[in-house]
Amino acid sequence: MKTNELISMLSSQVDPVDTREVVRNVRIAILVGAAASLLAVVFVLGVRTDLNEIHAQVFLIAKLAFSLSVVILASHYLVKYIRPGGEFRVRFALTVLPFLAIMIIAAISLATAPRSHWETIVFGSYWLECLIAIPTVAVVPFAAIMSAVRLAAPTDLVRTGALAGLVAGGVSATAYALHCMDDLFPFIALWYGGTIVLCTVAGAVLGPKLLHW
Amino acid sequence: MTKEFDLKALMTASLQGDSNAHRSLLTALSGHLRSYYKSRLLRSGRPAEETEDLVQEALIVIHTQRHTYDPEQPLTPWVYAIARYKLIDHLRRTRTTTADVPLDNAEYILASDDNAAAESQLDLAKLFERLPERMRLSLQYVKLDGLSVAEAADRSGMSPSAVKVNIHRGLKILTALIARETKA
Numbered sequence: 583m584k585t586n587e588l589i590s591m592l593s594s595q596v597d598p599v600d601t602r603e604v605v606r607n608v609r610i611a612i613l614v615g616a617a618a619s620l621l622a623v624v625f626v627l628g629v630r631t632d633l634n635e636i637h638a639q640v641f642l643i644a645k646l647a648f649s650l651s652v653v654i655l656a657s658h659y660l661v662k663y664i665r666p667g668g669e670f671r672v673r674f675a676l677t678v679l680p681f682l683a684i685m686i687i688a689a690i691s692l693a694t695a696p697r698s699h700w701e702t703i704v705f706g707s708y709w710l711e712c713l714i715a716i717p718t719v720a721v722v723p724f725a726a727i728m729s730a731v732r733l734a735a736p737t738d739l740v741r742t743g744a745l746a747g748l749v750a751g752g753v754s755a756t757a758y759a760l761h762c763m764d765d766l767f768p769f770i771a772l773w774y775g776g777t778i779v780l781c782t783v784a785g786a787v788l789g790p791k792l793l794h795w
Numbered sequence: 796m797t798k799e800f801d802l803k804a805l806m807t808a809s810l811q812g813d814s815n816a817h818r819s820l821l822t823a824l825s826g827h828l829r830s831y832y833k834s835r836l837l838r839s840g841r842p843a844e845e846t847e848d849l850v851q852e853a854l855i856v857i858h859t860q861r862h863t864y865d866p867e868q869p870l871t872p873w874v875y876a877i878a879r880y881k882l883i884d885h886l887r888r889t890r891t892t893t894a895d896v897p898l899d900n901a902e903y904i905l906a907s908d909d910n911a912a913a914e915s916q917l918d919l920a921k922l923f924e925r926l927p928e929r930m931r932l933s934l935q936y937v938k939l940d941g942l943s944v945a946e947a948a949d950r951s952g953m954s955p956s957a958v959k960v961n962i963h964r965g966l967k968i969l970t971a972l973i974a975r976e977t978k979a
C-alpha cells in the first residue's frame with residue numbers, strides 16, 4: 583500500500599472530534615467506581631454505628647482527608663497520563679505527600695505512646711479485615727477506571743496503570759473508612775497506606791497487560 | 796519552533812473536521828515519521844523495508860487517536876510519544892531489544908523530513924478482501940473512489956448512516972489487520 587493512498591483514505595470525511603471526552607470518561611469511571619464502593623461498604627460491611635460520637639467523627643474525617651487527598655492528587659495526574667506523551671509533561675511525585683503526612687503523624691503518635699502498647703496501636707482490632715477489604719472493594723473502581731483509560735492512548739502503561747490503581751485504592755479506602763472502627767493514626771498509616779500502595783503496585787503490574795493498544 | 800506552530804495549526808483545524816488540513820498534517824508528519832523510523836530501525840539492526848509499515852501504522856494511530864491530543868499542549872511531544880510507542884511495540888514483536896530506543900528530545904521527531912515516495916509491504920487490496928462486504932464497499936466507494944456518502948449509499952443500497960458506520964468500523968478493522976500484518 584502506498585502511504586499517499588493511506589493518507590487520502592484517512593483524510594476523506596474527517597469528523598470533528600471532542601478532545602475532552604477521554605478525560606470526561608475517566609472522571610465518570612471514578613464516580614461510578616466510588617458509587618459501587620460505597621454501596622458495597624454500606625450494604626455488605628455496614629456503616630460504623632458510633633458516628634454520633636465526636637471521637638469517631640474526628641477519626642472518620644482524618645481517614646477521609648487522607649484517602650480523598652490521595653484520590654484527588656492521583657486522578658489529577660491520571661487524566662494527564664492517559665494521553666500519548668503525558669509522561670513527558672508531569673511526574674507524580676506529589677502523590678507521596680498524603681502518605682508522608684500520615685506517616686509523620688503516625689510516628690509522632692507512636693513516639694508518645696508506651697512501647698508496650700505499640701502492637702495494639704499498630705494492629706488495632708480489625709487489621710486483617712482492612713487488609714482484605716480495601717483491595718477487594720478496589721476491584722470495581724479499578725476495572726471501571728481501566729476500561730475508561732483504554733478509550734484513550736497512554737504511552738507509559740506502567741505508570742498509568744499505577745495511577746489507576748492508586749485512584750482505585752484511594753476510592754476504596756474512602757468507602758471503607760465509613761465502616762472501619764480502628765481509630766489510631768499508626769493503624770491508618772500502615773493498613774490504609776499499605777493497602778493503597780498494594781493497589782498501586784497491582785495497577786503497575788496489570789497496566790502493560792490491560793492497557794496495551 | 797515554526798514547524799510545531801504550523802503543524803499545531805493544521806491539527807487544530809483537523810480536529811474541527813477540516814479534511815484538507817488533516818491531509819496536509821498527515822502528509823507533513825509522514826515525512827518526519829519516515830526519517831525517524833529509518834534511523835531508529837537502522838540503529839536497531841532491523842531491515843529498512845519495515846520503515847513504511849511503521850510510518851503507516853503511526854499515521855493510522857494519529858488519525859484514530861486524534862481525540863487524545865490535548866489542544867492546550869504542544870503537538871510535537873504527542874506525535875513523538877505515539878511514534879516511539881509504536882516503534883517499541885514493533886521491536887518487541889519482532890523480538891529485538893528495546894534497550895536501543897533512546898529517549899530523545901521530543902523535537903527530534905521534527906528534526907528531519909523524508910518524502911521519498913513510499914510503499915509499505917502491505918497489500919491493501921488483499922486486506923480489503925478480508926473485510927465484510929458492506930464495510931469493504933463503503934470504504935471502497937467513499938475512501939478510494941472518492942464518492943460522497945450519499946452517492947455511496949445510492950450505489951450500495953445502504954442508508955447513508957449505515958455507510959458511515961461501515962466506514963468507521965471498516966477502518967478500525969483495517970487498522971487491526973495492518974497492525975497484525977506488520978507483526979510478521
